[in-house]
Amino acid sequence: MNYSTYFTNKPTAAITKDLIGRPLTYNDGQNIMGGYIVEAEAYLGVKDRAAHSYGGHRSPANEGLYRKGGTIYIYAQRQYFFFDVATQEYNEPQGVLIRAIEPVWGIEQMIKNRGGKDGVLLTNGPAKMMQAFGIHDKKWNLHFLSDSPFKIDLDDNHKKWAKEIKTSARIGVSQSELEWANKKLRYYVAGNPYVSRMKKSAYQADNGWR
DNA sequence: GCCGTGATTAAA
DNA sequence: TTAATCACGGCG
Numbered sequence: 001m002n003y004s005t006y007f008t009n010k011p012t013a014a015i016t017k018d019l020i021g022r023p024l025t026y027n028d029g030q031n032i033m034g035g036y037i038v039e040a041e042a043y044l045g046v047k048d049r050a051a052h053s054y055g056g057h058r059s060p061a062n063e064g065l066y067r068k069g070g071t072i073y074i075y076a077q078r079q080y081f082f083f084d085v086a087t088q089e090y091n092e093p094q095g096v097l098i099r100a101i102e103p104v105w106g107i108e109q110m111i112k113n114r115g116g117k118d119g120v121l122l123t124n125g126p127a128k129m130m131q132a133f134g135i136h137d138k139k140w141n142l143h144f145l146s147d148s149p150f151k152i153d154l155d156d157n158h159k160k161w162a163k164e165i166k167t168s169a170r171i172g173v174s175q176s177e178l179e180w181a182n183k184k185l186r187y188y189v190a191g192n193p194y195v196s197r198m199k200k201s202a203y204q205a206d207n208g209w210r
Numbered sequence: 211g212c213c214g215t216g217a218t219t220a221a222a
Numbered sequence: 223t224t225a226a227t228c229a230c231g232g233c234g
Contacts (some may be wrong), residue, residue, distance in 0.1 A: 078234055080211050127211050172211075196211095200226065201220095 001154050003145045007069030012087045012094040017187045018044040021160040021209075023153040024101055024191040026133040032115075033106030035123065036160045037101040037152075039188040039195045041170045043084075045092060049180040050173040053093030063140050065093035070147055073131055074141040080127035081135055085145065085152070099126045099171070099186075102194040102207060109134075125196045161210040171196065 007015060025034030043051040043065075052062040052075070062074025065086055073084040084095045102124050102176055103110055110119055110132035123129045139146045153159070167184035174181055188195045191204025 029221090082211085162214060166221070 003070035003154070004068065006154055007085060007087045008089060010132065012044055012096060013042045013185060015087050016040045017165060018164050019096060019098070019152070020187055020189060021162055023104070023151075023158055024098060024153045025105060025153075026135070027149040027151075028109075028134055029107040029149070031106045033110050034085050034102075034151075034205045035101035035104040035194075037098055038102050038192045039186070041097045041099060041187070042161075043095050043097065043187040044185070045088075045094040047180075048094075049178050050170060051093070051095075058093070062093070064111075065095050066091055067142065068144075070145050071146060072150060073142050074135075074138045077127075079136075081138070082126045083127040083130055083150075097126060098129070099192050100124050100196050101129055101189075102192060103132070120193050122194075124194045124198070158169070162189040162192075163204070163206075163208055163210050166190045 010178050012154050019037050019040050022037050023034060024037050025032050045051060045053055046056045048054055051065070053065045058066060061075060062073070064071055064084065068090045069087045071086040071088050074082070075082050082097060084097045086095045088094045103123050107122070110122055113134040114122055114132050116130070121128070123132050140150065145152060165187055168186045169182050169184060170186045189208040191202055191208035192198065193207060
């Protein structure tokens with residue numbers, strides 16, 4: 001299946017859940033780095049109070065969300081960068097934020113990019129993952145996935161299957177009484193140590209994979 | 211969001 | 223006693 005179809009043919013929450021366990025890689029021209037997606041969040045467009053596109057807000061900074069499904073949306077907070085993929089059709093500003101991967105490929109290079117940090121600290125958060133890839137700008141923002149050094153492997157034969165995929169409220173969203181703050185739109189592999197905020201006591205054998 | 215530090219709690 | 227968890231302040 002191609003990216004256009006994959007990122008448009010089902011609801012964004014279903015896409016987000018389906019991405020769990022799929023390989024995500026980034027090629028910096030010298031090294032291929034990456035691993036299996038273990039945590040991701042869905043953002044559901046103009047009605048979603050936690051989405052950058054809430055209320056139809058549109059600016060050069062969040063234009064990526066409005067592009068067709070499969071377009072890369074990179075945004076920055078302070079010195080940190082976040083990797084999203086737009087979902088649904090053009091002008092339907094939904095997307096998925098990739099929050100963490102279990103590192104597999106190019107681990108040595110990722111450790112270098114992370115200033116020597118190793119193990120769980122390598123990629124257990126959205127900005128840590130981007131640091132591990134050595135990304136410090138928005139160069140690939142608005143590029144379509146297939147026209148970028150990023151690759152998400154959509155072949156089910158290459159996917160890792162979690163024993164259990166858990167859901168929770170999204171991280172960093174104000175936990176006020178707002179209905180959207182409490183929606184379970186964060187998906188993650190139960191017991192996988194590379195999931196952000198995962199407690200050691202909750203680690204599972206085989207990192208939660210089947 | 212990430213990091214380092216120190217306090218608090220839990221395990222053994 | 224040690225490890226794990228939590229709480230906090232600093233960062234542009």
